[in-house]
Amino acid sequence: MRYSMVPSSDTRPALRLQDVVKRFGTYVAIEAITLDVPAGTFVSVVGPSGCGKSTLLHVIAGLLAPSGGRVEVFGKPLTGINRRASYMFQQDALLPWKTVLDNIRLGLTLRGQNGRDAMENARNWVERVGLKGFGDHYPYQLSGGMRKRVAMAQCWIVQPELILMDEPFGALDVHKRLRIESEILGLWTGSGKTVVFVTHDLEEAISLSDDVFVLSAGPGARLVGRYAIDLARPRQLMDIKADSRFHELYRNIWRDLRQEVLKSYERTS
Amino acid sequence: MNEPVKQRSALIVWQLALASALLFAWEWGAASRRLDPFFFSRPSEIVLRVGQWVGTGILWMHLSITFTEAILSFLIGAFLGVLFGFALAGVPILAALLDPYIRIANALPRVVLAPIFLLWFGLGIWSKVALGVTVVFFIVFFNTYRGVREVDGAMIDNARMLGASHAQLVRHVLVPSALTWIFSSLHISIGMAIIAVVVGEYLGASRGIGYLIGQAEGTFDTTGVFAGMAVLAAGVLVVGGLVGRLERQLLRWKPEHAGVGVERLG
Numbered sequence: 001m002r003y004s005m006v007p008s009s010d011t012r013p014a015l016r017l018q019d020v021v022k023r024f025g026t027y028v029a030i031e032a033i034t035l036d037v038p039a040g041t042f043v044s045v046v047g048p049s050g051c052g053k054s055t056l057l058h059v060i061a062g063l064l065a066p067s068g069g070r071v072e073v074f075g076k077p078l079t080g081i082n083r084r085a086s087y088m089f090q091q092d093a094l095l096p097w098k099t100v101l102d103n104i105r106l107g108l109t110l111r112g113q114n115g116r117d118a119m120e121n122a123r124n125w126v127e128r129v130g131l132k133g134f135g136d137h138y139p140y141q142l143s144g145g146m147r148k149r150v151a152m153a154q155c156w157i158v159q160p161e162l163i164l165m166d167e168p169f170g171a172l173d174v175h176k177r178l179r180i181e182s183e184i185l186g187l188w189t190g191s192g193k194t195v196v197f198v199t200h201d202l203e204e205a206i207s208l209s210d211d212v213f214v215l216s217a218g219p220g221a222r223l224v225g226r227y228a229i230d231l232a233r234p235r236q237l238m239d240i241k242a243d244s245r246f247h248e249l250y251r252n253i254w255r256d257l258r259q260e261v262l263k264s265y266e267r268t269s
Numbered sequence: 270m271n272e273p274v275k276q277r278s279a280l281i282v283w284q285l286a287l288a289s290a291l292l293f294a295w296e297w298g299a300a301s302r303r304l305d306p307f308f309f310s311r312p313s314e315i316v317l318r319v320g321q322w323v324g325t326g327i328l329w330m331h332l333s334i335t336f337t338e339a340i341l342s343f344l345i346g347a348f349l350g351v352l353f354g355f356a357l358a359g360v361p362i363l364a365a366l367l368d369p370y371i372r373i374a375n376a377l378p379r380v381v382l383a384p385i386f387l388l389w390f391g392l393g394i395w396s397k398v399a400l401g402v403t404v405v406f407f408i409v410f411f412n413t414y415r416g417v418r419e420v421d422g423a424m425i426d427n428a429r430m431l432g433a434s435h436a437q438l439v440r441h442v443l444v445p446s447a448l449t450w451i452f453s454s455l456h457i458s459i460g461m462a463i464i465a466v467v468v469g470e471y472l473g474a475s476r477g478i479g480y481l482i483g484q485a486e487g488t489f490d491t492t493g494v495f496a497g498m499a500v501l502a503a504g505v506l507v508v509g510g511l512v513g514r515l516e517r518q519l520l521r522w523k524p525e526h527a528g529v530g531v532e533r534l535g
Binding site for chain 1 (some may be wrong): 449495
């Protein structure tokens with residue numbers, strides 16, 4: 001089976017990028033990025049806006065082919081769509097003509113799983129993401145936060161080994177965001193899945209991740225640094241920002257990130 | 270009764286009052302010879318004539334012919350429109366190649382085709398269906414084309430990431446997106462189909478409401494012309510209501526089509 005439920009015994013990195021370049025015509029979006037993501041970890045990619053974070057995620061997803069370099073997923077070179085990954089998009093990507101339940105089970109439907117088990121599975125996910133009683137609603141009837149929960153279930157139900165998230169909660173207010181982030185951590189803990197989380201919010205990146213990658217200002221974004229986040233797990237997101245170690249990490253990373261943010265200001269103004 | 274319903278019934282009362290006032294003025298004008306009944310007929314006679322048509326059964330025969338033609342032209346025109354819409358949206362080269370021809374064909378007044386269709390398909394229903402098809406085709410074609418081209422890129426990427434093959438992408442994303450546009454234009458395309466077939470009948474037929482109106486006009490029978498118009502108007506109103514219902518059912522996932530009682534959850 002392609003999608004395993006148990007933590008993968010794969011010891012190879014979930015993701016390995018080697019000198020990955022992405023150009024659009026003469027515009028260089030990302031330049032020679034090399035990094036690896038150990039299987040089962042939660043990593044974040046931060047950088048100033050417009051630095052090519054989304055482009056990088058699209059390359060990892062196989063939605064964009066790199067212009068140069070190699071992408072390996074669990075040791076195998078990536079060609080075409082990354083079949084071991086799910087992608088949670090920044091914008092609303094639910095199908096408006098399908099109900100919550102049908103949206104959640106879309107991945108199963110596409111795999112030809114239409115039976116009672118698939119239906120039961122989808123119903124479970126409706127409850128797991130806290131949308132009990134909303135299975136027959138259409139996306140327009142839900143709030144932004146609820147739609148994000150549907151998208152979350154849609155991604156997780158296919159049991160991918162790798163989950164890519166592109167600033168998924170950027171549009172939510174701070175409190176809703178904190179709640180849904182805790183739920184994401186709850187789902188991830190013990191699942192053995194690898195998460196690559198893109199955000200421009202350093203606090204969010206630190207509080208969720210095992211590792212934070214900082215990208216330089218675009219165009220031609222490079223990897224500026226990689227920072228191990230040694231905060232103990234499980235984490236209480238409500239209280240983590242009061243932790244002194246959190247502040248220390250924040251200061252260290254912000255020192256580098258700040259420069260890139262300033263550079264991106266200069267370039268855009 | 271809640272506020273919107275109350276407002277709606279008040280509106281209907283006013284609409285009926287307006288119609289009654291106009292009809293009364295017309296009837297009074299004709300009775301007092303201020304309007305010449307030869308040119309303007311009068312409401313009471315028109316009602317009588319419609320009653321006669323209903324009594325002899327010829328009304329249903331003509332009406333059913335007209336609506337059969339309209340439905341056939343809608344179905345055939347919509348089928349061809351969807352087919353071409355998808356083909357051209359999927360193959361940009363084809364769209365670029367055919368673009369000027371489609372523009373020319375769409376700019377052509379369809380009425381001028383009626384005599385040719387009469388020659389090709391005869392006096393029966395098919396010459397009218399052909400005329401209706403040329404009208405419906407373009408409406409559905411443009412809507413399908415737009416629906417396919419303007420589908421949200423994130424939706425496509427999302428479906429691909431969830432494992433959609435090309436065929437599944439068409440089925441789960443592109444077709445429903447195009448259908449949204451087509452359903453939104455149902456009112457226009459069915460209305461236009463009715464107009465086209467009535468014009469076709471008017472120009473040459475042996476049956477149908479358009480034929481009925483044409484016959485009456487040929488004998489200076491203004492009462493017959495107005496009676497035909499009244500029947501057609503009533504028919505269009507009924508069809509419009511049915512289409513509205515169908516649209517609400519098919520597009521129930523869209524906020525502006527949701528019925529009363531479905532609230533937006535904050």
